Amino acid sequence: MNTPLRLAVVQGSTRDGRLGPVVAHWMRGHAAARPDMTVDLIDLAETPLPTVFPQLGQGPADEADRALLRAVSPRIADADAFVVVTPEYNHSYPASLKNAIDWHNKEWHAKPVAFVSYGGFSGGLRAVEHLRGVFAELHAVTVREAVGLQGVWAQFDAEGKAVDPAVDAAAKSMLDQLAWWGEALRDARAKQPYAA
Structure with a gap:
């Protein structure tokens, strides 16, 4: 059996009263139950990043900003694959998630990204469609x-378990596809560095 993929689950909402942690912990549970994955949950509310960017090509001058990045950047760099958990705000994804994406570049290259979205009527799908274009620009592969x-408010019980078994089945299908891409791209990166 291959070495398990290092999966980072990125929880993108930082809003007070957010449901994101329930969704992210449910997703982490699915991934952690698999023998082909290890899981790191990156909650952007617990690991905030600077919101003022340095000049292009430069690192942050402020030590406090560098410390914030050190809490997140190595974890993104070490991941073989990602699941991004996002709500939909105003037909798109939250600024906290865009900020975390934009602080990194080569860390995303030639790695697969899957999405768990949530919201009202649309289920967050408009946020996902926006994210697909962003990750394509960063040379990532979205599944x-x-x-x-x-x-989403009615999708989980008090213990954070999905009420509808079809939701669990969808998570398994997504993770199966992510695992295929994760292994294929990890092997390809090991054979030859990705040329961006």
């Missing part, structure tokens, strides 16, 4: 399968 949670 087709995704989990969209419509009316």
Whole structure:
């Protein structure tokens, strides 16, 4: 058996009263139960990043900003694959998530990204469609399968388990596809460095 993939679950919401942690912990549970993955949950509310960027090509001058990045950047760099958990705000994804994406570049290269989105009527799918274009620019590969949670407030019980078994089945299908891409791209990066 291959070495397990290092999966980073990125929880993108930082809003007070957010449901994101419930969704992210549910997703982490699915991934952690698999023998082909180890999981690191990166909650952007617990690991905030600077919001003022240095001049292009430069690192942050402020030591406090560098410390914030040290808490997140190595974890993104070490990951073989990602699941991005995002709500939909105003037909897109939250600024906290865009900020975390933009602080990194080569860390995303030639790695697969899957999405778990949530919201009201749309289930967060408009946020995912915006994210696909962003990750393509960063040379990441987004997998087709995704989990969209419509009316998310009714999707989980008090213990954080999905109420509808179809939601768990969708998570498994997505992780199966992510694992295939994760192994294929990890092997390719090991054979030859990715040329961006």
